[in-house]
Amino acid sequence: MNVLVVGANGQVARHTLTKLSEKGYRPIAMIRDEEQANELKQLGAVETMVGDLEQNIDHLFTIHQIDAVVFAAGSGGHTGADKTILIDLWGAIKVIDTAEKYGVKRFVMLSSMGTVDPDKSDRIRHYLVAKKLADEHLMRSSLTYTIVRPGSLVNEPAQGKIKLEEEIKVRDNTITREDVAIVLADVIERENTFGQTFEILNGDTVIQNALDNV
Template identity: 75%
Template sequence: MRVLVIGANGQVARHTLTKLNEAGHTPVAMIRNAEQETAVKEKGAKETVFADLEANFDHAFNGIEAVIFAAGSGGHTGADKTILIDLWGAVKAIDTAERLGVKRFVMLSSMGTVDPDKSERIRHYLVAKKLADDHLKRSSLDYTIVRPGSLTNEPAKKLLKLEEEIQVRDNTITREDVAIVLAEVINQKTSYGKTFEILNGATPIQQALGKL
């Protein structure tokens, strides 16, 4: 399957390129400039496409069968970039997929999006993610929304806690484990129309996903 990874130069997204490649998919990395091309190809991108979420990016969807939206404005930017990338960029990607007939869409979101008012420090970020998620839920796409907790750079543990909303947030999750989940659900029809939160836990990833 030709999978467009939007925000392919991000930390989780780079792991996702590797996992998609290992699973036999054709990951297509959507990046903003040529300086990022070598890095994403080293991580497993079979193809690259240059596009900017703040402009028109219809061309990035040519021949695409599925989308993973993993773009984020990053912690070093202000609320304005969060709105433009995490909210408006996501909304445009959803609308473009719907308009061009790309039915499968996986959204990398965030834990805490259920109620952004519980977090003052990153409330603007969680509001943007929630509004983007809600827009995806209203679409006609075969969507899955994955909401990880706090991310670490440790090697994958391949063990999850997976719930619609995790009440006891007693752990973190590695970026590599999030990438494994994103790559696994691409072909998993039981994940269509599902939204769930993930942390590292005690259940093997495939077993946890098998309960969806």
């Protein structure tokens, strides 16, 4: 199965390439700079394609048959609201619409905890609004989606255990980027996660068991 990873040079996405490859998928990495290609191939990408979410992206879906998409792109914490709108919202909508156009069936969205009610956050409200609108566009599409909303991310080794709920009320923990990647790779063919949206933090339940109970 060819899995297009959008935003493949991001920290979570780099782990995701490796996890997808380990599970036997063929991850195809969308990158903005050809100089990133060799390193991402070492992480597990079988192919890289240069693309810009602010431009036409049809070629990402016509060069190879794409069976599934993992959208892991983000404008980053050092950009303004304008880039958040262009990448996290408009870029996501563009990928969703283009995936539909070319007959892709499966779509996994890396979103964010807090999108249920962005008004609860002042500091990153524009980011959460963008994510919420992108998630809702995906829900209205014909794609078979799963929306994964992690909490605060940390660069530590995977714990292999998470807390998973539709909306986590007590947010007393963080989650490693590697654990998020494990979830993203694991849900690709898990039918019980189709059409589901959930939040995750590191917790006490083995990832596979938590996903079994979605």
